[in-house]
Amino acid sequence: MPFPHLTAPLHVGRLHLKNRTVFPGHQTLMSHDGVVGDTMYRYYLERAKGGVGAVVVEGAAVHPSAPKFPNYLYAYDDAIVPSLDRLADGLHEFDCKAIVQLAHSGSRMPSLDSQRPLWAPSDVRSAISPEFPHAMTEAEIAELLDGYLLAARNVGRSGADGVEFHSAHEYLPGQFLSPVNNLRTDRWGGSLDNRMRFLLDGLARVREGLGENKVLGVRINGSDLRDDGVQTDEYVEIARRLEASGLVDYISVSAGTSAANHLIVPPMDVEERVFTPYAAAIKAAVTSVPVFAVGRLKRPETAEALLAAGEADVVAEARAFIADPEWLNKLVSAPDTVRPCIACNQGCFGNLYLNRRLTCSVNPAVGREAELGLGTVPTIAVRRRVAVVGGGPGGMEAAITAASRGHDVTLFEATGRLGGQVLLATAVPARTELGEIVEHQVDELTRLGVDVWLGARARAADLAGYDAVVTATGSTPRPAPFGAALTPEEAIVSTEDWSGRDVVVVDDVGHFAAYLPAELMADRGARVVVATAKLTAGTGLDSATMMTMHMRLARKGVEFLVHAAPVSASDGAVTFRDTLSGASLTRPADVVVAAVGNKAGDALAHELRDCAGSDDGPDLHLVGDCVAPRTITEAIREGRLVGRAL
Known part of the structure; x- marks a missing residue:
C-alpha cells in the first residue's frame, strides 16, 4: 500500500x-x-x-x-x-x-x-x-x-x-x-x-x-x-x-x-x-x-x-x-x-x-x-467533436468533464500557458496554493488525452466541423474612469523597481485584484496606499482570508484608506471624495493601479452566434468570465455543468 x-x-x-x-x-x-x-x-x-x-x-x-x-x-x-x-x-x-x-x-x-x-x-x-x-x-x-x-x-x-x-x-x-x-x-x-x-x-x-x-x-x-x-x-x-x-x-x-x-x-x-x-x-x-x-x-x-x-x-x-x-x-x-x-x-x-x-x-x-456526485455522470449516446476555447479553470473543467465522458476534445489557448487569471493570482507566496488546481487540471487533460493547442487564438472559422464549441475566453480589466492607471495585471507582471515610489491602488472590487499588486509593489519598496469607497477593504473575501490579508499587508507597511471614492488622477496625485463627509482629499501617487473590475471577453461568442445561421453549425456554450466576470468558483462549476451537458 x-x-x-x-x-x-x-x-x-x-x-x-x-x-x-x-x-x-x-x-x-x-x-x-x-x-x-x-x-x-x-x-x-x-x-x-x-x-x-x-x-x-x-x-x-x-x-x-x-x-x-x-x-x-x-x-x-x-x-x-x-x-x-x-x-x-x-x-x-x-x-x-x-x-x-x-x-x-x-x-x-x-x-x-x-x-x-x-x-x-x-x-x-x-x-x-x-x-x-x-x-x-x-x-x-x-x-x-x-x-x-x-x-x-x-x-x-x-x-x-x-x-x-x-x-x-x-x-x-x-x-x-x-x-x-x-x-x-x-x-x-x-x-x-x-x-x-x-x-x-x-x-x-x-x-x-x-x-x-x-x-x-x-x-x-x-x-x-x-x-x-x-x-x-x-x-x-x-x-x-x-x-x-x-x-x-x-x-x-x-x-x-x-x-x-x-x-x-x-x-x-x-x-x-x-x-x-x-x-x-x-x-x-x-x-x-x-x-x-x-x-x-x-x-x-x-x-x-x-x-x-x-x-x-x-x-x-x-x-x-x-x-x-x-x-x-x-x-x-x-x-x-x-x-x-x-x-x-x-x-x-x-x-x-x-x-x-x-x-x-x-x-x-x-x-x-x-x-x-459520484456515479451521476451521464453516459454519451454519440461521441462528439468538442472544441473548448480558453484554458483557464472553467475551460479546462469543461474539457476534462467532456473528455471523461468519452468525447473527442480539443482545447485552444491563446497564450503559451494554461491557467488563465489564476496564474496572476499566484504572484505572491501567500497565494501560490491557488496554482495547485491548475496543475491538477493540466494533469487531467493529459491523462484523458485532450488535444491541447497553446499559443492558438481560435476564430470562428477555425471551429468549423466541431459538433460543439465551449467558449471560456475570460475577461479583461475595465479602464479606470478617473484617469490614467495601470491595470492589476500590468502591475503584477511588471519587473520595475518600485523603491521609494508612492503607489495608490484603487480598490473597487474588495478582492485580490487590488491586494496582489499592492503586496507585490510593497515588497519591491513602494509606499502603497489601498483606497476603497467601501467602509473596509476585503469585503469580497471570507472573514479568515480577509483578516490574514489585512495583517500581512499592514506588516508590510501598506496603508488602507477607506470610504474614499476616486475622483481624478493627474499630476502625481489622486483626488478622492470622502463618501461619508463629502470632503475632498488628495494622496501623492507616482503610480496608480485601478482594480475596478473586469469586462466579459465575449467577442468570439458573438462571432459564433453570427455564424450560427447554418443548420450544421456547432452547439455553442459559454463558461465563466466570458458570461460575466466572477470567481474561480463559478468558472469551474459552469465548466463542469457544460461538460456534463454536451
Missing part, C-alpha cells in the same frame, strides 16, 4: 475504524427542520463512498439555547432519530462510522437563531459576538447538563455509532475551561478542577445517555492561540485527566477561539500542519486513548508522515474530503488524480459566516451530490 499508516485499521476499545481518516465536524447549513435532510445525507454519504473511516456529523444542538446558525441540527429533539438511522445505515454500507457531534456554542455567536439570551459561564463577550451573554445559574447549568443527557439518549437510540463532545473553539464547555471566559468563584470556576467540572460532568451525562457500547469522543483545543487563554501545557493536563476519567474513547485536538477565529479554519497563507504540534504534545501524554490531529493536513504525504512518527493516531480531514470525496480511495488506486483543496475558504468557511450552505470552489458537486 502506498500509504500504509493512513490505510491501516484502528481498533482501540469501542473505537473501530477501517482506516486512519475521519471527516471531522463542520457546519454545512444543509440540515432541514432540525434533522438530517436529504441534502446533508447525500453530502456525508459521498465521503463514505470515497473511503473515509468515520464521519463526525456537524454540531447538533443539545438545548434550545444552542443553535447559532439557521439550518441547525437539534439533537435535543427526538425527531432527529429517524434521520440519524437513515444516515448511519447509508454510511455503514461503506463500513464508515457515524459519530454525532453534540455542541453548544455558549457566548461565541449571536442569539439571532436561538432567539434566546446567550448562555455562558460568565458575562464575558466573545470576540466575534455583538452580545454580552447571561451568566448561567446553578439551575441553568443543571438544565443544560440534562440537555446533554437527552441529546445523548436520542443518539443512543439511533443507529449512529457514537458522540463527539465539542469542547474546542470557545464552545461552551471550552469557555468553562478558560480563565478568560470563566470568571466564576463558585465550584465551576477558579482551579482547574473546578473549570473542568462542566466538561467531566457533561461527558458523564453523555455516557449515561449513550450507553456503554457506543463511542464517546471529545474535541478540545491544544492551544487557545491567545496569550491569556489556556496554553498547551494545561491542555496536556486536561487530556491526562480525560484519559484518567475513563469516559472518552478518543481525543480530537484542534486550536483557536473567537479571538483567533481566522485561524480555526486556516486559509492558504497559514503554514501546513499548523495545529499538529498540539496533537503531538497530547499524544505523548496519553497512552490508552487515540488522538486525532487536524490543521492543514491535506497532503497525503504529510498525513502519512504524521501517523508514522506517532504524533497522532488518526487524521481529521475536512477540506481535503470536501474538495475530493474520494481522497482516501484515490490514495490507494490513483494518488496522482486527487483533486486538491486550495484552502481558498470561499465556499466552505466563507459561506458559513454569510449564513449560506457550504460549497467548494474546486468541487461543484458539494451540496449537489444527488445530481452531480
